[in-house]
Amino acid sequence: MGDTKIKNMEEFAAVSGISRPTVSKYFNDPSSVRASTRAKIEEALERYDYRPNMFAMNQNRKLTKNVGVVVPYLADPFFAELARNIEQRCIAAGYRPTLYSSHGEQGLENDILESLRSLKPAGVLMAPLGRASDKAAIEKFCADIPTVLFDSSIPDAGANFIGSDNPQFAALMVEYLCRTGEPPCFFEMAKPSNPNANKRRQGYLDAMERLGHEPTIIKVEGEGWDFEEIGRVGGLKALSDKRFTTNTVLCSNDRLAIGFLAACYEARLRVGREADCAYRVAGQDDHPFSRFTCPPLTTVAQDYEAISSGAVETLLHTIEGEAGPHRVTLFEGKLIMRDSA
Amino acid sequence: MGDTKIKNMEEFAAVSGISRPTVSKYFNDPSSVRASTRAKIEEALERYDYRPNMFAMNQNRKLTKNVGVVVPYLADPFFAELARNIEQRCIAAGYRPTLYSSHGEQGLENDILESLRSLKPAGVLMAPLGRASDKAAIEKFCADIPTVLFDSSIPDAGANFIGSDNPQFAALMVEYLCRTGEPPCFFEMAKPSNPNANKRRQGYLDAMERLGHEPTIIKVEGEGWDFEEIGRVGGLKALSDKRFTTNTVLCSNDRLAIGFLAACYEARLRVGREADCAYRVAGQDDHPFSRFTCPPLTTVAQDYEAISSGAVETLLHTIEGEAGPHRVTLFEGKLIMRDSA
DNA sequence: GATTAATCTTTTCGCGCGTAAAGTTTTTAT
DNA sequence: ATAAAAACTTTACGCGCGAAAAGATTAATC
Numbered sequence: 001m002g003d004t005k006i007k008n009m010e011e012f013a014a015v016s017g018i019s020r021p022t023v024s025k026y027f028n029d030p031s032s033v034r035a036s037t038r039a040k041i042e043e044a045l046e047r048y049d050y051r052p053n054m055f056a057m058n059q060n061r062k063l064t065k066n067v068g069v070v071v072p073y074l075a076d077p078f079f080a081e082l083a084r085n086i087e088q089r090c091i092a093a094g095y096r097p098t099l100y101s102s103h104g105e106q107g108l109e110n111d112i113l114e115s116l117r118s119l120k121p122a123g124v125l126m127a128p129l130g131r132a133s134d135k136a137a138i139e140k141f142c143a144d145i146p147t148v149l150f151d152s153s154i155p156d157a158g159a160n161f162i163g164s165d166n167p168q169f170a171a172l173m174v175e176y177l178c179r180t181g182e183p184p185c186f187f188e189m190a191k192p193s194n195p196n197a198n199k200r201r202q203g204y205l206d207a208m209e210r211l212g213h214e215p216t217i218i219k220v221e222g223e224g225w226d227f228e229e230i231g232r233v234g235g236l237k238a239l240s241d242k243r244f245t246t247n248t249v250l251c252s253n254d255r256l257a258i259g260f261l262a263a264c265y266e267a268r269l270r271v272g273r274e275a276d277c278a279y280r281v282a283g284q285d286d287h288p289f290s291r292f293t294c295p296p297l298t299t300v301a302q303d304y305e306a307i308s309s310g311a312v313e314t315l316l317h318t319i320e321g322e323a324g325p326h327r328v329t330l331f332e333g334k335l336i337m338r339d340s341a
Numbered sequence: 342m343g344d345t346k347i348k349n350m351e352e353f354a355a356v357s358g359i360s361r362p363t364v365s366k367y368f369n370d371p372s373s374v375r376a377s378t379r380a381k382i383e384e385a386l387e388r389y390d391y392r393p394n395m396f397a398m399n400q401n402r403k404l405t406k407n408v409g410v411v412v413p414y415l416a417d418p419f420f421a422e423l424a425r426n427i428e429q430r431c432i433a434a435g436y437r438p439t440l441y442s443s444h445g446e447q448g449l450e451n452d453i454l455e456s457l458r459s460l461k462p463a464g465v466l467m468a469p470l471g472r473a474s475d476k477a478a479i480e481k482f483c484a485d486i487p488t489v490l491f492d493s494s495i496p497d498a499g500a501n502f503i504g505s506d507n508p509q510f511a512a513l514m515v516e517y518l519c520r521t522g523e524p525p526c527f528f529e530m531a532k533p534s535n536p537n538a539n540k541r542r543q544g545y546l547d548a549m550e551r552l553g554h555e556p557t558i559i560k561v562e563g564e565g566w567d568f569e570e571i572g573r574v575g576g577l578k579a580l581s582d583k584r585f586t587t588n589t590v591l592c593s594n595d596r597l598a599i600g601f602l603a604a605c606y607e608a609r610l611r612v613g614r615e616a617d618c619a620y621r622v623a624g625q626d627d628h629p630f631s632r633f634t635c636p637p638l639t640t641v642a643q644d645y646e647a648i649s650s651g652a653v654e655t656l657l658h659t660i661e662g663e664a665g666p667h668r669v670t671l672f673e674g675k676l677i678m679r680d681s682a
Numbered sequence: 683g684a685t686t687a688a689t690c691t692t693t694t695c696g697c698g699c700g701t702a703a704a705g706t707t708t709t710t711a712t
Numbered sequence: 713a714t715a716a717a718a719a720c721t722t723t724a725c726g727c728g729c730g731a732a733a734a735g736a737t738t739a740a741t742c
Contacts, residue, residue, distance in 0.1 A: 007728090008727085008728055008729080009728070009729065010728080010729095018690085018691095019690065019691045019692075020691095020692095020729090021690085021691075021692085021730085021731080021732095022689085022690060022691075024729070024730065024731090025690095028730085033689080033690090034688085034689060034690085034738085034739085037689085037690080051455075051458070051459050052459075052728085052729075053400070053459070053727085053728055053729070054396075054459040054460065054461075055395075055396040055397070055399045055400040055461075055727095055728080055729090056396070056400050056697095056727070056728035056729040056730085057396075057728080057729060057730080058396045058729095059394070059396040059397050059400065059697060059698070059699090059728085059729070059730080060696080060697055060698095060728095060729060060730040060731075061729090061730065061731095062730085062731095074415065074421045074424070074425065074440075075418045075421040075422050075425060075629065076418075076421075077416045077417075077418060077421075080415045080416040080418075080421055080442075081416050083415070084415065084416060084442065084444055087442075096456075098439060099440050099441075099442075100440075101421075101425065101428075101440075103425055114392075115437075117392070118392055118393075118394070118395045119395065120396075228630070228633045229633075232633065258630075258633050259633060261633075261635060262632075262633045262634075262635060262637070265635035265636060288416065289569070289599075289630060291603075292569045292570075292573065292599050292600060292602075292603045293603075293634075293635070294602060294603060294606035294634070294635040295606060296603070348698090349697085349698055349699080350698070350699065351698080351699090359720085359721095360720065360721050360722075361699085361721095362700085362701080362702095362720085362721075362722085363719085363720060363721080365699070365700065365701085366719095366720095368699095369700085374719080374720090375708085375709085375718085375719060375720085378719080378720080393698085393699075394697085394698055394699070396697095396698080396699095397697070397698035397699040397700085397727095398698080398699060398700080399699095400698085400699070400700080400727060400728070400729090401698095401699065401700040401701075401726080401727050401728095402699090402700065402701095403700090403701095
């Protein structure tokens with residue numbers, strides 16, 4: 001263990017018996033030095049605990065190993081889970097991820113982009129706020145720094161995008177619901193934060209038409225990211241106003257569905273597919289909490305793994321030169337049948 | 342807006358008509374320069390978009406403005422919410438917070454501490470994993486870098502601690518439950534991740550003894566941070582084994598309670614305080630999702646605001662010299678009565 | 683073993699800024 | 713108005729490293 005304190009790379013190079021420039025090369029990319037040299041350095045690394053100075057390193061490097069990860073709302077376990085997945089993949093690829101949350105606010109999202117610029121990141125993985133995003137700011141950012149957008153796209157931002165095939169999500173669930181009972185009404189926010197909501201609505205409309213059913217869309221008031229509360233309050237109102245034309249409700253996302261389930265409970269309406277149930281309720285996303293609702297929520301699962309690995313791999317390709325044309329990659333959802341529908 | 346591109350502080354000093362060292366002082370602390378000078382700089386700041394180079398700044402500064410925020414499990418909205426609160430307070434105080442999650446793994450927690458060292462942070466706010474933490478590593482870290490622990494304490498780590506008065510949480514709920522119905526059984530993990538669980542158990546035992554009731558503790562198997570699933574599986578087993586001696590269950594925390602509610606639903610047992618209910622269930626924490634369970638969860642609320650502001654203020658005091666003796670600050674919980682108990 | 687290629691060493695420069703010291707100007711106090 | 717204090721300018725140095733160039737060493741090829 002650390003006999004004498006190592007101050008800088010100069011001293012560390014001395015005790016390891018390798019020249020400083022070579023040690024520098026090693027820290028930049030261990031595989032870029034001969035195996036015998038690497039062994040010597042790593043041996044010294046065990047005897048003395050030296051770590052290169054982050055700030056001095058990044059000051060002159062043309063390309064840092066920093067990667068920014070931005071999500072719109074970290075208190076949503078869906079994004080927390082996605083972020084975790086992405087972080088680990090970045091680390092595995094030798095990068096240093098830093099996580100940011102916009103907390104649902106445009107101002108913060110812009111601040112984060114500003115902060116990121118001064119981090120000189122090699123690249124950025126960003127899930128934008130959506131409707132609340134400052135599109136111009138994001139476009140400008142994407143033009144300056146290799147960026148991959150995920151979850152929610154900004155058309156024409158000039159960046160790669162990785163996300164889910166949202167129309168397919170809704171279609172999949174509509175087909176299942178129609179096959180097993182009454183056709184669903186669509187329950188959503190009047191002003192959805194996330195543009196995916198629009199694609200899901202369209203998916204619902206198309207699927208309903210294809211199957212020959214009359215669509216019903218119930219829009220509820222409320223802005224921001226407190227989806228559960230919006231779903232609960234809006235759900236209660238919609239229920240008492242008898243706005244549902246069938247006994248089946250497809251929610252725009254799981255968090256809204258969780259709120260709607262709470263509303264049903266409050267209204268003493270039993271939810272599920274059994275005979276004595278008043279409603280069937282389904283969501284979309286397979287939110288981490290969906291399997292613990294009462295009843296457990298039938299939903300369409302996002303492919304967390306595919307999205308996170310797709311996003312990271314795309315970013316790495318972009319960073320490492322192969323700046324192919326900007327692509328849009330969409331993954332299909334999988335039906336998760338539980339007891340709510 | 343940016344006419345000519347400003348490369349460095351030298352050039353920016355030139356266009357603002359102020360000497361570079363003074364500009365440097367300004368960026369270090371705007372209030373440290375004369376108002377007239379500040380005005381000139383800020384005017385130039387509007388005309389040209391210059392931002393000092395983060396890396397060059399931090400390289401030589403004795404004290405950076407970086408603050409590390411570490412939580413054990415970011416996919417838990419409780420910590421996400423706490424982190425958000427803390428982040429914003431740090432920013433308001435002029436610091437640059439960076440958020441890390443240990444994701445429940447000791448290895449990662451240690452890696453994060455290593456990363457933090459190279460960030461030369463002015464201070465760190467850390468909620469340790471708890472039982473899984475490498476106590477020695479954390480102690481060593483606290484000795485080197487001003488650190489405030491929160492949520493879960495590491496005794497003798499030589500750091501300030503801000504958290505909740507966990508025995509009081511349990512006592513408060515036990516008293517309420519006894520007053521309004523049968524005395525509660527205590528439902529917890531056999532090997533709780535978080536040491537707060539032990540204090541809550543003790544609070545339960547003490548309160549039960551004080552009130553003259555026989556305590557019953559139900560411990561369920563399972564490790565890690567998937568509390569809901571552990572609560573669900575363990576709850577199902579405990580229910581079928583008829584281990585509950587009364588109709589009232591106090592869970593060690595809300596996430597466990599959410600899982601237990603799912604178990605009750607699965608076992609077709611109605612939960613609530615109405616006549617036809619089989620069980621009353623209560624939690625502890627006031628987890629963000631607790632008001633959306635079915636039925637809504639009666640719980641003891643942590644004081645998010647007090648904890649986050651207490652932690653940040655304590656850290657700022659520590660950073661700004663006043664290194665008083667290490668203190669432990671505990672906040673009381675508030676009873677949140679909902680329908681589950 | 684000679685040739686070539688790959689890798690390493692030595693030397694040198696510069697990045698953008700913090701910081702300190704000495705001298706000058708401005709502000710505040712008396 | 714004058715002295716003292718506060719703030720500024722000028723000058724100079726150094727932080728810890730990346731990067732580039734030229735020469736020396738090692739390894740791979742035949």
